[in-house]
Amino acid sequence: MAHDGAQGGRPIVVVGGGLAGASFALGAARFGYRVMLVEARAGASEGGFDARSTALSWGARRIFESLGVWGPLGAGPCPIRRIEVTDQGHLGGVGFDHREQGLDALGYVVENHLLAKVLRGRIASCGAIEFLAPADVTTAKPIADGMELTLREKGKERRLAAALTVLADGGRSSIAASLGIARQRKPYGQHALVANISLEHSHRNTAHERFTSHGPLAVLPLPMADGVHRASLVWTLPGDAAEEYAALPEEILLPRLQGEFGPGMGRVTGIGRRVCFPLQLSQASEQVRPGLALLGNAAHTLHPVAGQGFNLALRDAMALAEALGEAIGQGRSPGDLAVLRDYLARQEVDQDRTVFFTDLLVRLFSGQSAARVAFRKLGLLALDLLPPLRQGFVSNVTRQQSPLRR
Ligand SMILES: Cc1cc2nc3c(=O)[nH]c(=O)nc-3n(C[C@H](O)[C@H](O)[C@H](O)COP(=O)(O)OP(=O)(O)OC[C@H]3O[C@@H](n4cnc5c(N)ncnc54)[C@H](O)[C@@H]3O)c2cc1C
Numbered sequence: 001m002a003h004d005g006a007q008g009g010r011p012i013v014v015v016g017g018g019l020a021g022a023s024f025a026l027g028a029a030r031f032g033y034r035v036m037l038v039e040a041r042a043g044a045s046e047g048g049f050d051a052r053s054t055a056l057s058w059g060a061r062r063i064f065e066s067l068g069v070w071g072p073l074g075a076g077p078c079p080i081r082r083i084e085v086t087d088q089g090h091l092g093g094v095g096f097d098h099r100e101q102g103l104d105a106l107g108y109v110v111e112n113h114l115l116a117k118v119l120r121g122r123i124a125s126c127g128a129i130e131f132l133a134p135a136d137v138t139t140a141k142p143i144a145d146g147m148e149l150t151l152r153e154k155g156k157e158r159r160l161a162a163a164l165t166v167l168a169d170g171g172r173s174s175i176a177a178s179l180g181i182a183r184q185r186k187p188y189g190q191h192a193l194v195a196n197i198s199l200e201h202s203h204r205n206t207a208h209e210r211f212t213s214h215g216p217l218a219v220l221p222l223p224m225a226d227g228v229h230r231a232s233l234v235w236t237l238p239g240d241a242a243e244e245y246a247a248l249p250e251e252i253l254l255p256r257l258q259g260e261f262g263p264g265m266g267r268v269t270g271i272g273r274r275v276c277f278p279l280q281l282s283q284a285s286e287q288v289r290p291g292l293a294l295l296g297n298a299a300h301t302l303h304p305v306a307g308q309g310f311n312l313a314l315r316d317a318m319a320l321a322e323a324l325g326e327a328i329g330q331g332r333s334p335g336d337l338a339v340l341r342d343y344l345a346r347q348e349v350d351q352d353r354t355v356f357f358t359d360l361l362v363r364l365f366s367g368q369s370a371a372r373v374a375f376r377k378l379g380l381l382a383l384d385l386l387p388p389l390r391q392g393f394v395s396n397v398t399r400q401q402s403p404l405r406r
Pocket of ligand 1: 015016017018019020021038039040041052053054055056135136137138168169170171174175192194234277295296297298304306307308309310311312313
């Protein structure tokens with residue numbers, strides 16, 4: 001009898017072809033599995049893939065290299081060679097330089113639509129992945145050794161049995177909810193206003209993180225396009241202000257942005273389409289069950305302050321793929337709870353650390369209470385003066401370990 005997940009056996013079904021689901025599908029295929037990837041939206045340019053960019057760590061680059069995704073991105077990822085961290089209303093700040101870390105770059109910024117296009121190109125050329133889009137998984141029911149799923153495609157419904165169902169269907173996973181998997185939520189009362197901006201001068205591959213009275217404001221370098229110096233803006237604001245700012249005419253919005261940001265990155269000359277995202281920390285109460293695993297935003301949705309959400313999802317995805325790869329050699333099914341628990345045990349420390357680090361940054365670096373301001377000043381000073389602290393901070397951002405490198 002064919003092994004589950006292998007040719008002829010029951011497939012691994014991935015619900016959701018966003019960045020996390022698509023990356024996992026490539027990882028599982030690399031470890032010898034047959035994968036069915038089901039995505040509700042038709043094209044890479046739609047919906048989930050908006051004007052956003054993603055800061056990728058050095059470790060994420062290594063994973064994408066191993067999946068054959070990095071090469072086709074070409075000159076798309078913009079290297080971050082320096083990170084400047086400043087606090088509004090206070091002089092000075094902390095700078096991190098790639099040379100000090102002995103790395104080519106501290107990280108890279110890639111536009112989501114490009115990453116999605118390349119991921120989908122790799123999936124299309126991978127014989128082990130069947131990609132269904134637009135198609136929905138509408139129900140999931142536990143059965144012996146797996147899940148029975150209902151799939152809706154082109155107005156028709158069909159049932160199939162999956163050896164393992166991977167829910168990568170986003171932070172509002174309706175399938176997880178229907179299975180009784182609860183979520184813990186911690187709303188931050190902030191929205192991220194996201195847009196591409198143009199700059200008068202080159203960003204010189206510097207990413208800026210500035211802590212303002214409203215919350216953190218990030219400007220990430222992007223490659224030039226049509227002779228324009230570009231950067232990606234993630235501006236954290238109270239919810240009502242974000243909606244209001246998103247609708248303001250450019251001539252009113254730009255001086256406000258410049259005022260918040262100061263002169264650090266030079267003059268901002270234009271701002272493109274703006275999109276707002278409510279920000280929260282949310283985590284699924286369970287990430288694995290027999291025949292089921294949750295990945296990406298479905299497992300944990302983080303504040304974007306430290307650019308860690310997708311980087312963590314990618315490390316999880318590859319750790320899961322690797323654990324499943326080992327299961328083949330042991331003759332175990334990919335849906336075996338022991339296999340899935342083994343995966344989670346490997347990633348638990350990484351997940352806890354990343355969630356804690358991100359949440360700590362949001363709490364410390366939002367607001368202007370005297371205690372927080374004093375702590376920030378001390379924190380920035382300590383980061384500047386103490387090499388081990390600097391190293392710790394940067395390794396949280398660049399996070400080099402990759403299960404595929406072990
Ligand atoms: C403003 C902002 C900036 C960010 N910046 C960074 C950054 O710099 N670095 C970083 O690492 N992370 C960053 N993140 C986090 C990152 O965007 C997320 O971690 C990542 O997008 C998660 O992707 P996902 O695939 O888990 O979920 P999603 O992108 O939500 O994808 C879920 C997919 O599932 C599909 N789907 C849903 N239900 C079904 C169903 N029933 N059947 C079939 N398909 C279904 C949806 O159509 C969707 O395509 C940022 C987030 C925000 C909000």
